[in-house]
Amino acid sequence: MPQEVKLEYDPKNMPFRRLGSSGLRVPLFSLGGWLTLGGTVVGDPVKDIIKTAFEHGINMFDNAEAYAAGRSEEEIGRVIKELGLRRTDLIITTKLFWGVRRGPNAGGLSRKHIIEGAKESLERLQLDYVDVIFAHRPDHTVPMEEIVRAFNFVIEKGWALYWATSEWSAQQIEEAHHIASKLNLIAPIAEQCKHHMLHRERAEKEYEPLYRNYNLGTTVFSALAGGLLTGKYNDGIPEDSRLAVQTEKQFTDQAAHLRTPEGKVLIEKIKALTALAENELQCKVSHLALAWVARQPQTSTVILGASRPEHVVDNLKALEVLPKLIPEILEKIEGILGTKPEPWPTFGRPELDAFGGARGRGRAGLLVLFCPCKEFGALGGNDLFVDPPPPKSTCKSNAGLSH
Incomplete structure (x- = not known):
């Protein structure tokens, strides 16, 4: 039944x-x-x-x-x-x-x-x-x-x-x-x-x-x-936090790392990221x-x-x-953290994105990464909205992007 x-x-x-x-x-x-x-x-x-x-x-x-x-x-x-x-x-x-x-x-x-x-x-x-x-x-x-x-x-x-x-x-x-x-x-x-x-x-x-x-x-x-x-x-490390109370190796190692000089540098970067979130994105x-x-x-x-x-x-x-998350914000994030992986070497050939298209061009079905217009921001064709439906694009940029 x-x-x-x-x-x-x-x-x-x-x-x-x-x-x-x-x-x-x-x-x-x-x-x-x-x-x-x-x-x-x-x-x-x-x-x-x-x-x-x-x-x-x-x-x-x-x-x-x-x-x-x-x-x-x-x-x-x-x-x-x-x-x-x-x-x-x-x-x-x-x-x-x-x-x-x-x-x-x-x-x-x-x-x-x-x-x-x-x-x-x-x-x-x-x-x-x-x-x-x-x-x-x-x-x-x-x-x-x-x-x-x-x-x-x-x-x-x-x-x-x-x-x-x-x-x-x-x-x-x-x-x-x-x-x-x-x-x-x-x-x-x-x-x-x-x-x-x-x-x-x-x-x-x-x-x-x-x-x-x-x-x-x-x-x-x-x-x-x-x-x-x-x-x-x-x-x-707050006394009631996961890094303080968990005894698994991954947590004890992370807690130990935060006390190292490298860990302290990382915390300073996160503080700068926190300021960016609060001051520029109000979040x-x-x-x-x-x-x-x-x-x-x-x-x-x-x-x-x-x-x-x-x-x-x-x-x-x-x-x-x-x-x-417009390009300017993403650039500031990378400027703070510097964690973007090095691209695969192209040996002088034109650089391509991860999906075989020219860098900076969108493709239907994928998120738009570098659109200069702010209408869609971070969202693109890969997002399927149940309610409400995605808005119709009125993008006027000349970047040749596909929303």
């Missing part, structure tokens, strides 16, 4: 983009469960966070079997039932690799764990299928053909609609596509990668051929650089950082984290900043 729908979905003004080469439309901002949902936040507060996100246009929820040892999936599954959300309104993703228990076959990307892990994730989520299932990390101990075939088996069984990768190298993703093409199987449609103002090389340079050759999508995590780009560490530096990632042409969705409902509402103010 179908579950009663208690809460109807209204996308509000959330832009939607296609996830890579697939037909799946995903919201520009989604919500992730890492550390918080099922971890530091359990019970009714989880419901409040997800309900707030859903009511503000977020209908995509990212998870993993390893998040809080499976409890994150359990919490999200419970909340979906309790809120009475229609399954077809939702985009649910999960990831496999680490498993939830110890054992020689309890993790990794063997056919055994991919199949058993997928079934266990669905049980915890109380769902018949997930929309996208990710390989949470590469597995050098398993033949790539076995991995590709196993994820295709999961799709054939109807347990997932698509599969994708997370933190894979460009070479590994290329190999998966090659094998899928050779065997007439489904290739990964997206990569879940770290991408923020301070970490750009992989997403913007290493994956560049994958965007061009396969229209690879990205579901971006750590857009706020673990909290650095919120400005909360501008005056030291928080966190809003600027999220909008900056969202405007990147390769970004399909930016995964938000939240431990309280108000965090979701505040983060979505980044949508208001997007149209303000």
Whole structure:
């Protein structure tokens, strides 16, 4: 018997983009469960966070079997039932690799764990299928053909609609596509990668051929650089902050780095970025950082984290900043941070953009990067608005751009 729908979905003004080469439309901002949902936040507060996100246009929820040892999936599954959300309104993703228990076959990307892990994730989520299932990390101990075939088996069984990768190298993703093409199987449609103002090389340079050759999508995590780009560490490490209380190596290493001379230089740059956000854009530096990632042409969705409902509402103010990211502002950001990757050498030939067009020219279906007119700002043809529809272009610039 179908579950009663208690809460109807209204996308509000959330832009939607296609996830890579697939037909799946995903919201520009989604919500992730890492550390918080099922971890530091359990019970009714989880419901409040997800309900707030859903009511503000977020209908995509990212998870993993390893998040809080499976409890994150359990919490999200419970909340979906309790809120009475229609399954077809939702985009649910999960990831496999680490498993939830110890054992020689309890993790990794063997056919055994991919199949058993997928079934266990669905049980915890109380769902018949997930929309996208990710390989949470590469597995050098398993033949790539076995991995590709196993994820295709999961799709054939109807347990997932698509599969994708997370933190894979460009070479590994290329190999998966090659094998899928050779065997007439489904290739990964997206990569879940770290991408923020301070970490750009992989997403913007290493994956560049994958965007061009396969229209690879990205579901971006750590857009706020673990909290650095919120400005909360501008005056030291607060006692109740993640860097102060978390004991995982990635957090202790980051805390230690901030105390080094290089870390102090970085904080000064973030202070300058904070001043730019507040004085010229009238927003928080966190809003600027999220909008900056969202405007990147390769970004399909930016995964938000939240431990309280108000965090979701505040983060979505980044949508208001997007149209303000005109070329002059972007140049000032680069002047402060200096993190733009060096382009591939052209050996004297005319420089091309990441998608094969002349630098400075737009292309239908992609974000306009360098339009001198301010009508569209950072948004372009890659954004699919559910409500309202995109405005008709009246651009009078002579840059030859395609909005």
